[in-house]
Amino acid sequence: MADSVLVMLYAIYAPKTCISFRRNPLINQRQLATTRFRVSASLPGPDGVKVEYTPWLIVGLGNPGNKYHGTRHNVGFEMIDHISQAEGIGLNTIQSKALIGIGSIGEVPILLAKPQAYMNFSGESVGPLAAYYQVPLRHILLVYDEMSLPNGVLRIQPKGGHGHHTGVKSVIDHLDGCRQFPRLCIGIGNPPGTMDMRAFLLQKFSSLERQQVDAALEQGVDAVRNVVLHGFNSSTTKFNLEQKYKYHKV
Numbered sequence: 001m002a003d004s005v006l007v008m009l010y011a012i013y014a015p016k017t018c019i020s021f022r023r024n025p026l027i028n029q030r031q032l033a034t035t036r037f038r039v040s041a042s043l044p045g046p047d048g049v050k051v052e053y054t055p056w057l058i059v060g061l062g063n064p065g066n067k068y069h070g071t072r073h074n075v076g077f078e079m080i081d082h083i084s085q086a087e088g089i090g091l092n093t094i095q096s097k098a099l100i101g102i103g104s105i106g107e108v109p110i111l112l113a114k115p116q117a118y119m120n121f122s123g124e125s126v127g128p129l130a131a132y133y134q135v136p137l138r139h140i141l142l143v144y145d146e147m148s149l150p151n152g153v154l155r156i157q158p159k160g161g162h163g164h165h166t167g168v169k170s171v172i173d174h175l176d177g178c179r180q181f182p183r184l185c186i187g188i189g190n191p192p193g194t195m196d197m198r199a200f201l202l203q204k205f206s207s208l209e210r211q212q213v214d215a216a217l218e219q220g221v222d223a224v225r226n227v228v229l230h231g232f233n234s235s236t237t238k239f240n241l242e243q244k245y246k247y248h249k250v
Helices: 029-035 072-087 123-132 166-174 197-201 207-230 234-244
Strands: 004-011 038-044 056-060 093-095 098-105 108-115 140-146 154-157 183-187
Touching (some): 056 123, 056 207, 072 098, 098 123, 098 207, 108 207, 123 140, 123 166, 140 166, 154 234
Antiparallel strands (some): 154 183
């Protein structure tokens, strides 16, 4: 009977579709050499062959600092925190102006990131991280708040525009204008009446809204796991449909 063999799972290079990254000259390569994706796993196999997986970069958008904690504009950060806790991935390193954590979902290497520049400059982290870790465009999953969706409703897509979201626009700008990357949108609803949009985004949720968002974050972890492990499939379509009507049940 074949014994389980300890192998190393390394991030591999995948062709970039329409993007040419430039390496950040400020990164100290020797200091960060040990942060390359190297995830240990026990797999059955008589020859001990190295198994390679294309990594994922999962980025939550938000604003750093206690002032913005729990606000509508920071639900992207909250989603990263939920994934971090669910998968046991510590967010304990600063690189490319982002707080990052390296780990895996199943056997697939992932990099979690929370840009620490303000929302409008999120792309300054995403571009360099994707370049350094050689993450293909199709594996950059961006998580952010979406006013066009009802509060607590999720939508996961393989690509899209920025929809006037300044953080998403910054990311697109720093990916050479490419939009063909996945995104998980977390609905926060629209400002009531004539309320200023910026004030609404920086406001905290009501008690009911908070309950809806907390439930959505739990569901979001499962959605991210499915996409990372299986890609966009019929389960993704079903998930989006269920989300669309989850607050319209009679």
